[in-house]
Amino acid sequence: QKEVEQNSGPLSVPEGAIASLNCTYSDRVSQSFFWYRQYSGKSPELIMSIYSNGDKEDGRFTAQLNKASQYVSLLIRDSQPSDSATYLCAAPYLGSGNTGKLIFGQGTTLQVKP
Amino acid sequence: DAGITQSPRHKVTETGTPVTLRCHQTENHRYMYWYRQDPGHGLRLIHYSYGVKDTDKGEVSDGYSVSRSKTEDFLLTLESATSSQTSVYFCAISDRTGNQPQHFGDGTRLSIL
Numbered sequence: 001q002k003e004v005e006q007n008s009g010p011l012s013v014p015e016g017a018i019a020s021l022n023c024t025y026s027d028r029v030s031q032s033f034f035w036y037r038q039y040s041g042k043s044p045e046l047i048m049s050i051y052s053n054g055d056k057e058d059g060r061f062t063a064q065l066n067k068a069s070q071y072v073s074l075l076i077r078d079s080q081p082s083d084s085a086t087y088l089c090a091a092p093y094l095g096s097g098n099t100g101k102l103i104f105g106q107g108t109t110l111q112v113k114p
Numbered sequence: 115d116a117g118i119t120q121s122p123r124h125k126v127t128e129t130g131t132p133v134t135l136r137c138h139q140t141e142n143h144r145y146m147y148w149y150r151q152d153p154g155h156g157l158r159l160i161h162y163s164y165g166v167k168d169t170d171k172g173e174v175s176d177g178y179s180v181s182r183s184k185t186e187d188f189l190l191t192l193e194s195a196t197s198s199q200t201s202v203y204f205c206a207i208s209d210r211t212g213n214q215p216q217h218f219g220d221g222t223r224l225s226i227l
Contacts, residue, residue: 032213034215042220042221043204043218043220044218045218046215049215088156088157090215090216092213099145099164099170100145100162100210101162101172102215104156104157105156
């Protein structure tokens with residue numbers, strides 16, 4: 001199993017719907033997670049961090065962490081065409097010590113159709 | 115936005131030539147990273163730095179070297195560029211260890227012919 005896994009998609013949702021992006025992880029990562037959004041031809045941009053079990057909401061975005069099942073999700077409510085991008089899940093390597101290294105999933109491409 | 119500047123933003127060069135990419139930060143962050151991103155492979159760590167003159171290899175370090183003589187600058191060098199090193203290169207920084215996110219520069223698109 002890869003340390004952090006995402007379905008590459010594309011995930012297609014209609015405008016106004018809830019988009020649900022999922023990420024599973026192994027025991028080899030520390031249980032803090034970061035969601036990045038990457039528009040085509042641009043760099044990854046941090047949009048959410050989640051460190052504890054449960055939900056964290058920020059505007060239209062909700063990150064959910066379920067440590068028992070080893071998955072983390074990003075929900076986007078009222079999806080807009082401007083949300084169309086690739087979403088990357090990332091977590092620190094367990095035992096990465098004084099390096100700050102992150103392991104990134106392959107990313108899920110989201111398409112929001114008007 | 116984190117103050118990270120990558121230069122050049124685009125470069126085309128020939129096989130066998132040396133290439134140096136620069137990452138400059140104004141955040142005074144301790145940690146800096148170089149990634150390459152290729153279709154089907156996602157982001158892959160090349161080298162990273164945890165302080166001035168302190169660097170280490172990532173998962174795809176062959177053919178690359180780095181240097182960090184000042185907190186604000188992290189240089190990535192391709193000693194003798196090959197076509198397989200055609201990619202988009204991103205620099206990232208983070209402030210502390212202990213499960214902190216990284217923030218990315220705008221990237222350098224490098225083509226080696």
